[in-house]
Amino acid sequence: MESQYQPRAIEPQVQKQWADTRAFVAPDASPKPKYYCVSMLPYPSGKLHMGHVRNYTINDALYHFMRMKGFNVLMPMGWDAFGLPAENAAMANGVPPGQWTRDNIAYMKKQCQAMGWAIDWTRELATCSPDYYRWNQWFFLRLWEKGLVYKKTGTVNWDPVDMTVLANEQVIDGRGWRTGAVVEKREIPMWYMRITQYADELVDSLDGLGWPEQVKQMQRNWIGRSYGVEFTLPYDEMTAKRMNDGKQGLVVFTTRADTIMGITFAAVAAEHPLAAEAAKTNPKLAAFLEECKLGGVQEADLATQEKKGLPTGLFVTHPFTKEKVEVWVGNYVLMSYGSGAVMAVPGHDERDFAFAKQYGLEIKPVIDVGGQQYSTDAWQPRYEQRGVNVNSGKYNGLSFDAAIDAVAKDLEALGLGKKRVQYRLRDWGISRQRYWGTPIPIVQCARCGDVAVPDDQLPVVLPDNLVPDGSGSPLAKTPSFFETRCPKCHGPARRDTDTMDTFVDSSWYFLRYTCPGAPSMVDERAQYWAPLDMYIGGIEHAILHLLYARFWTKAMRDLGLAKIDEPFTNLLTQGMVLNHIFSRRTDKGGIEYFAPEELDITADEEGKVQGATARKDGKPVSYDGIGTMSKSKRNGVDPQDMIERYGADTARFYVMQASPPTDTVLWSDESVEGSFKFLRRLWTMVHDHVSAGIVPRYANGELNKELRDLRFKLHRTIDKVADDYGRRMQFNTAIAAVREMLNLYTDMKDRSPVARAVAQEVLEDAVLLLSPIVPHAASALWSELRPGTALLEQPWPAVDASALVQDTIALVVQVNGKLRGHLDVPASASREQVEAMALADVTVQKFLEGKTPKKIIVVPGRLVNIVV
């Protein structure tokens, strides 16, 4: 056996052995129970980053653990290969996105292999391959047939200089990131998927999932199912004439119909038809509507902007009092939620209150606010609480539920409204005016309208050799792509040049892994592996990706393609890996990010970053704080250096011992060395033992206390590590437990034959316990401890119950809740005996100061607390 730990020699050798034996190729049938664990597929941005290392190492550790526990385990891998960065790289370097993407995949695949992850590469897929995205197109058409896909207009960010649609990420403070031009909102036709049709099921089936509670809560809130009343505020005579829209009035939805008597005005979004009508005769309002068009469409921006509004001069009438209520345009009303119009009750809604104060509108309290005086001077949170109606005519004295019931009944009698369920969730707009994505399989014919591309003409292949120039999609400028004939009338027609949102690609790839090469979307192999037993990925995907994938799976089920209701039985949301972010405004008003290694960074005495200068020009760069490692912000850390200096096992060990997987971590490369030292120490321990000759592991025989304690610790540790890996998924504490146990082992003085047998047992089991995290080193060490056997064939070590039997238990003694002493009591001691022993303790006596105990609390196996 080598006396030195040499990962660079061991790792390629072990990896070759795995490849030669096809060790990680999972059969599609087995007498063993299946365990399907998947990590969210990476975007091939160029290199792996630490987030990937964390993600796939967690998955890999679970793979090995479950395999040792007797499961048929599958861990696949693929590439989320469509998307914006490839187009940006193409523009920057003049290389077509296809070439750039394939090169990145090749490089990153090598890195994955160097990390030694137990990936079944026979199932690898890339979403930019026609074999994959043809099924996006095929399924899109099936959904269209079922009415689950439809077309309507949607609002996008428009850069008036580049004449192109911008992604939200490309809008910085309301301006285009390349041009610095003020962005405008623009309405364009887009395809939508009817996810709202599944809203109820998407909420209700969350309950049965093994997901973190906060993720389920986020999804519930996102879907935002609320029960309320939808009703019409009838137009007054003049407004009815002006609107002439076939409707009788302004439709609004409220969850607080109990406050209906407090309506003092109504508000509509700037994009609402009523606002447009009013603007025709009101230049000031028209100018305001133009102003509202400026800026991007991001909700965070809309919600934080200053609340502004203007009266429209149009009126509706209160459904009960028939009083005239003026309609205002408010920039805080969202066209995309509900009907784009709200009743305003400033007395009991904080936003309406602020708006009313700003514009001097009436505030009319109609709910008793806890018996206290209502003051319109300043908003109080209690104004929003449910209570008993006052100042509300016939509804006075009713409380929340009764008031809503009464109001809904009266509205219904008038034919103006009724109770309704409302969702915050909106349908999923999937059209993107971009090049690098799945072409939408629709032909636009002047005569026949939108016509589906027939199935036998799928896939509509995306040309992969175009280079975009930043001014719109190159597909729309490539006649050889868009010129076609109508499948129906065979006249000249034009293909839809939009592509699909990349969330489409990631909504079902985990099912395609199971059946590579299938001549259909999925086949019976998917029924064997689905659903996923564990899905692992970043917390940033808690809502959108996970919700879309759940919807897609349910749609596949309803089309007979899947037999599951939910794709992800269990979910592990890994925390983000963070790093410092540095940027600078460009001359044009755009933004340029800098990688930390390109900068000289200054810090204060506490080590807090203050600022930085760029090495390339010596000019200052601003510090933007801490944030997720990302390609676009250029603050990622490449694990390659670590792999080359210390080996993959050290990198794996380091990320797993650093923190629990669900925590965010701020990157620091200072303690990597310690991980390497530990592996070297482990190697030396095994080497020292093996050089003296291996022996059969301890089976039976008399042991002294030192050896009994060591075996006790070992078998406790086996239990704990299994619990940490399998249930808690907290790998840092598993590693700490093994280190503790090995610290006890290295303190062992005994060198007798029976001690050597115990040493053999300890080392074998320690190697097995660590093998999910450091499989290369563990493989090499195992073949030294058990020549002729392979680590991958070993089951999880068994716990010897007899090693866990203890004669005495250590208890803590407290006086008035403060720690005052320790006590060793026989395991069989009764409560009374324990109390007596505690009272007899010398230090305890001292703190009792002769007083009589009022109460003695005994927590079996833990502590005694004496209260005086």
Added chain:
RNA sequence: GCGAGAGUGGCGGAAUUGGUAGACGCACUGGAUUUAGGUUCCAGCGCCGAAAGGCAUGUGGGUUCGAGUCCCUCCUUUCGCACCA
């Protein structure tokens, strides 16, 4: 702005069900080994205090025999907000 998290030594973190706060490491300090650097080994390491002991888990309050853990307040910070993936 709204939704969901997080905050414990110089640093990463542990404390799993309300029961010994700081496990296990990193860094640091002292010592041994070494020609030297590195390695390895031993010891120390929350704060105050000579000690006894006291104080301490972002802030301020509360519940409890007992609170890092539960409740309320405020502060800081991360993630998401529908076209980054």
